[in-house]
Structure formats: structure tokens, C-alpha cells
Amino acid sequence: MSTVDKVRTISEPIAEELGYDLVDVEYVKEGKHWFLRLYIDKENGVDLDDCALYSERIEEVLDTIQPDPIPHAYYLEVSSPGAERPLKTEKDFQNAVGKYIHLTLHEAVEGESVYEGTLKEWNTDDLVITIKIKTRRKDIVIDTSKIAKARLAIEF
Incomplete structure (x- = not known):
């Protein structure tokens, strides 16, 4: 198990207990x-x-776990x-429905590998993104397996 996976396993329950989502x-x-x-x-x-x-809270927990799940000295940032x-x-993705997003794809869809x-x-199989081309709008269906990165975006 990777360091990130170990920390996520430890950190998620604490986030939930405090009313947060570990993003x-x-x-x-x-x-x-x-x-x-x-x-x-x-x-x-x-x-x-x-x-x-x-x-x-995280620092208290991470400092007491043996063996230490983090192999190096580190700076903690939340x-x-x-x-x-x-x-x-x-x-x-469910929470982002209706919001403006940016997608980078592994493989082009309709000739493009980046969409906003x-x-x-x-x-779980695909998504529909509505893009703006000059003055018209077009829906693009993208297989989720083609998504390399996705994030919320600010629309200008």
C-alpha cells in the first residue's frame, strides 16, 4: 500500500468525524x-x-502510529x-453535475483532447459535457475511461 493510500485510510474517518470531506x-x-x-x-x-x-487532529494521530506510515520527515499542509x-x-463527479469543468483526455473525442x-x-460509464462553440452549445458524450484529469473550472 502506498504512503498516500495509508494516509488516506487513516485520515478519512477523522475528516468525516469533524464534518469534512477528504478531497x-x-x-x-x-x-x-x-x-x-x-x-x-x-x-x-x-x-x-x-x-x-x-x-x-491528523498530526496527533500520525505521530502515534507505529510503524510510521510515512517514510521521511515531512511538512504537513492542510x-x-x-x-x-x-x-x-x-x-x-456527482457533485459537479451542473457546474463548469475542465477535462483532459487520454484519447481525443471528436478531434479534441481538452474540453471545458x-x-x-x-x-460510471460516460458523461455529457455541454461546450460552447462561438454562439451555439453542443453536447459531447465522453467515455469516462478516456479521462486523464478532471477539475472544476472558472468560466470566463
């Missing part, structure tokens, strides 16, 4: 330092106090996923 976990090396980043959210968004509370949060889970538009429908 994402990253364990990355930047320069000579390791960073453990946990992204949390809740219905009306999180603030600095939410991040501090969750950080304290934050909001931001306005352009990633969409990774079924729940993320409103997520109209979603199920």
Missing part, C-alpha cells in the same frame, strides 16, 4: 523536502480554523482544494 492526499518531494498535503472541504467551504483543527478542485471520485464546459450528466 485529496498528496505526498510529494519538492527540492530536498517532503510535503504531505491533505485537502478538505465541506458544504459551505472550509476556512483557516477548519484547516487548523483538522491539521492538529488546505481547501480551491475553486478549481480536482474531480477524482464518483462523488466528486458544463457537466450535464454523469454515470
